Amino acid sequence: MPEPQQIPLETFDTTLKSKYTEVSTSAIGGQVLACSDDFFASRDNLIKPGPSASMKGQFGPNGALYDGWESRRHNEASDWIIIKLGPAESHLDYVDIDTSHFSGNEAPQSAVLGVHGADVPLTPDDSRWEELLPVVTLGPNSRHIFELNAKAKEGLWSGVLVRMIPDGGMASLTLGKARFRAYGRPAPPTLYTALPDPDTAPVNLLSPLIGGHIVGCSDANFSPPGNLLLEGRGHDMSDGWETRRSQEGRGKYAAGQPLAGKERKEWVVGKLGAAGVIRYVEVDSAFHVGNYPVAVQVEGTLSDAEVPPEDAEWTVIVAKKPLGPHRQLWLATERNVPESQVFSHVRASIYPDGGLKRFRVFGFPIAKGAKLQEPAKITITAMPLTYEAFAPYGQVIQAWDKDTSAPKGIQVNIANQGTAFKFNRLAKVEETYPDGILKRGGVALACMRAGPQFDVRNGATIPVVKLERHAATTQAFIPMGTGQPAGQERHKHGGAYVVLAAHNGENDEPDLSTLRAFLATGAQGVSYNAGVWHHPMLTVNEWMDYACVDAQSGDDGLKIDCETLENDWFNVYIPPYEPPTVPDEPVAPAPSVASKFASFLARGDGLIHPEPITHEAFAPFGELVRAYPNKADAPAGVLHGGNPALNIAKISWLSNLSESYPADANATTSIGVYRATPKEGCDRGKVFDVRHMERHPYTSQAFIPMGKAEWPGKSEPMLPPKGTFLVLVAEGGADDRPDPATLKAFTMESGTALNYKAGTWHHPVIILDGTLDLACIETQIATGVKGSDPRDCELLVYDGEPFAKVAVPE
Template sequence: MPQEPPQIPLDEFDGFKTKFTEVSVNALGGDVIACSDDFFPAVYMRGSFGPNGALYDGWETRRHNPSYDWVIIKLGPKASHLDYCDIDTAWFKGNECPQSRVYGLLLSDKEFADPKLKVKANDERWEELLSTVTLGPDSRHIFKLNDRAQEGQWNCLKVLMIPDGGMGRFRAYGRPLPPKPLPSFPSADVEPINLLSPLIGGHVVTCSDANFSPPVNLLRSGRGIDMSDGWETRRSQIGRGKYAPGAPLEGQERKEWVIGKLGSSGNIQYVEVDTAFHPGNYPVATQIEATYHDGEEVPADAKWDVVVKKTPCGSHRQHWLAVERGLENNIYSHIRCSIYPDGGFKRLRIYGHPLAPGTKAAAPGPVIALPLTYEQFKPYGSVIQGFSLPTSSPKGVPVTTANQGTASKFHRLSVLPETEATISVQKADNKKVAGSAKVPTLQKATAPFSVIPLPTADIQSYNLLVAQSGSDGKLDASTLKAFVATAGQGVTFAEGTWYAPLNCGDFVSVGRSAGVQAGETVEANVDVYVPEYPQAAAEDALKVPTQTAQLNGHVANGVANGASGKPIQPVPITEKNWAKYGSLIAPGAQPAELTNSYPADKGAKTAIGVFRATPKVGLVRGQSFDIKLLERHPHTSQAFVPMGKGALADKGEEALAPGGTFLAVVAQAGSDGNPDPATVEAFLVPAGQGLIYNQGVWHHPVLMLDATVDLACIETQICNGKDEADPSDCELLEFSHPIAVVDVPAK
């Protein structure tokens, strides 16, 4: 009688299992595609029973099987060498599977890709990978698979339960086959792959700490479900633990690190670091290094290249980090990701091409345009955008609840050096750029200025190419970066930043004077590659509903004030009818000055923030809305610019729902300085236009119709969002009875 394969002790297996990939796990695409029997429920609830018996978290079949039951599992990778399996009978005590056996086969590429795949238990291709083994109750059983399993290629398993019973988990560990190295460096339009993906054999080699969750989670697909399925280290403290006097790291900078081996050697184009679900424990910064070594573990004296310099991280966000210029054509086998000083993040992906050592590139690669993020753009200026979660706000950007709970305000995303600014609408090219392009010239910002694209149906994203100035004031080519910004993102160019001509269509410019603050222009001839990022854009409703004969049962006579005592009918805003309250921000409108009268010693600053404004409860189309509060800003004018709703699919913020019209309600001051009810007027501002409230104008806090909208807000204030509100910034009056009623137009 043949001897059974011996079990491997758990502690021994745990010491080396990170060298292998759990190829059967659902997170990598592993899936059960067929079984002989699944009579009993699959959720364990002690003492609970369903119509078919006790509830168990596992697979349990009916009793008295004369032969055996079976289950067929499709593995995640397309092909793998298989080394070990873990047959776990957890929770099954007295009804566990007594014995098991494992078979494997290799599906064709066509079969593997078939979403309706069916594999028969009697398929002639099945080969034995593990002979019959005996199992015990409520325990894990680790077995080494036979030579055929380790040498062959497999992507489908058949696990036998002999003769019947229960099995909690089955796990298969192996070495996914890496992709074949490319014969040479590919052209820019060949899409890079994640070289650290476990589907091609990428795996974690070692790490400095895994106190809360293991770094192998970093390699999983998707963005996870909560904080538990990422990598998180313990807290480090100066002078304590491994940094204590006499300890190994005394006096060194605090950091944690993880080393991963790529599934295939290759070049690195860019890195993705995702801090999803780590809002209060994400690292302050990260750095990526890479090296080449033939073996599994990198020797202590290995030379590491810093492919991504130490860069700040944000909360619950994806970060796309470009490789340092000049290193994009080096060949690497291992990476080291360091986080400062500690913390956790969700995913780590290394994008490049599989290439053999010694492969030479004909020329430096182009600058790859990556999705725009606040942290990556920081050396060149700042990014103006809203976030779906207040905790995703960049570090140092306060977030408060505003407008009676209907908005989140992201304060001072961009602080302007001047206390006065000119706001104008400019035109830029709106031609979408994708693929390879050559940028002939760059121009230098002589002063900081901001660009906020106006939302249009044509512009869902635009491109940015920027560089810093060197110590001599000239363009520093080593700092060139390219970005793809969505219609929901604006930017401020810092003084001295070099930038390429814009392609964002109509945009609002905020700066020292009307128009773009452009200075010196130089020939650059920069090769750029813009990947075709799929759009996840919402088609916004850009037109104001026609205000003609009937509005909610009231005759619309064009009079927009409350002098008659009747409900107010909102009218479309125009430059003319808005002139006594402020300025219109729209194509063709005159540039306007943002003014303020704060005393110099008050420390007020002019800045751009974003209100993520949601529809107010009770503000419904076709119904009346009571005006019971108004506010004014006695020392500053205030501008609101609607932002677009474009987004990149699975990259960054999700697109906001379509629609969104701004209802502006204003009133003139009476002789006592308070709002005069007889002068209340209401205006409809479409998504493609913004407005400025003059200093001291009484107005209702932002009222949005139909959908959530991000409004860029340009204003001068003392309050920075961190400290208590300063009464000089805003005066708010609440009324016990409505001072006016607005008939909200029906769609």
């Protein structure tokens, strides 16, 4: 039998390569399971993505270094390596055996065998190996493309055995089909003949593991679009897709060019592994912090061609949405797209240009010719909550792991003497009630304790029959930490809540075409714009406490306060939410009379000894926001309410927000977030010198410790557990400065918030034990990022003798 002929490189690279997937590469899960020897160069190099790099002149303990696989010399027969393919099953069409940079030590000959089954044998003498490529001759420092036999193309394979005869080196080996670079056809997924149940988890239809691949793009100047389909979030900016910069009136947008005068954008087209219905897309801009696109739009079409024709009709799957830096966004299919509409290709357009890390398309593969029926009732999937996706309905209140990941337009600065990042003005605080209706003041802080209505650890489909709106006020819900006052049991970690929002329609009822659902973790708050229809608080998995920020008249049944509608509108599918495990902390015992007396006696040491915060002790300086399970413990004058049938208790008017800036100051009331770290030099069991005190003469200032949570792979990483707020406050003295004789120190657990009265002297935020995210509600003229205003904050620094000394509790 004649030796198989090599395929010319140009023919393969320009005509064939884009039609196959590189199924052996480690980039999509290929693994080297075993080899005979890799004394000189590691076996794992063989399936690394990208071309082999020259390491000429570099040496290690075993000899010259190579970016490839090289065995020791003088082996008896042949060397071999066993590779498990990335896809579970794949047809195999071509191999590229690459000896780049091996000259004089290249493998003279090679052969390829294959095996099918999840249990890939680890030895070359297993009887299940079948020949896919007979022995072929190789040359030095070159790529060798061979077409595999009919058995390879028609069969399904899970692993390959590559023989290196007799020994030597290979730079890389790739097997696969169309993708961004190689050579095989992964087996398609199981096809549906009808729409699956709403609680069926969708699959990534564009995954290379089922044959998804890129078929075209407008530009790939810096990195190829095939990277968009890789697993994970990559390692730096290089392994994504990045286009060249575009400029108005230049290049392809210059006068006389086909795109002159048109909106600047770049695009990429992918063919799905199997045609199917699409439920949502994931767009990731990881590591693209200064060159991410401004916006993205996703369209779909149905075509039997590898590349859709120029006259193909494209349907908008996701309308143009803003993007952010180093961020994952999950964007639901537009509601006007029928749930039964099938697509074979998708086109992602980025505006005006830039870089993306990953692009995934989730849905269900559908058998050709299947007769699909629209479901009788709408079911929408709850997406992970992101700032950009929620922007049409309000704002998301959270911190980000990287300050450079803050949404576009959000100013970030270092605060509190270098101990915190502050994400400024994340959410607006507004009310537009007619004069005279708000009898108890304007926007106020309340606390809601809500029990879980559903458990979604394994996912759940939830019927939605009620929506509400608040026509004259924004309304924010901020999850608080799990800590509770001494003697009370902490909440368990793992709670989350469902966010449902819709715009108002022409009939003055919810416009269901704008309906969106999100799942928010305990580390994310939301603020609904005034007039937005939304679901009442819907907590899942565990009990949670929320700080609520809104305005209310307090008159029962007043429509401007809250208007509700009930209807059997739709279902919401909540994907499985299983947060990371956090050890439960023991309940702190309530302080005894004896311990309080001992603490009092200890004060003869001249130190300030912190006590657990209470609303009575803090009253001269402000108010506390916390749940009071025993109503008798709550401050006088608050309003108790809620919905016992839904395990919701709400205490309103715990504290009012206030500001007295001159009208021409243009001050803004908003909600930001401090990511506050423990202060150096303020350690448990040590004495802390108080060297800073500040006040905000024109505004109250509220700090709300937020929860710690994570939706693995779909949210910011969770902060480490623990964290206590050390509160230091003092009354003003006759000299208009803080009076050290009145200094009080309190410890405040993460399930309690506070609101300093305007003008209260206090120490900048001090955190013990662990980093906390603190939502901050205040009125400011400036953020400190682009200028400052002395009216916002008056800070005193004590360089010599400290203002006071505090005994930080053990």
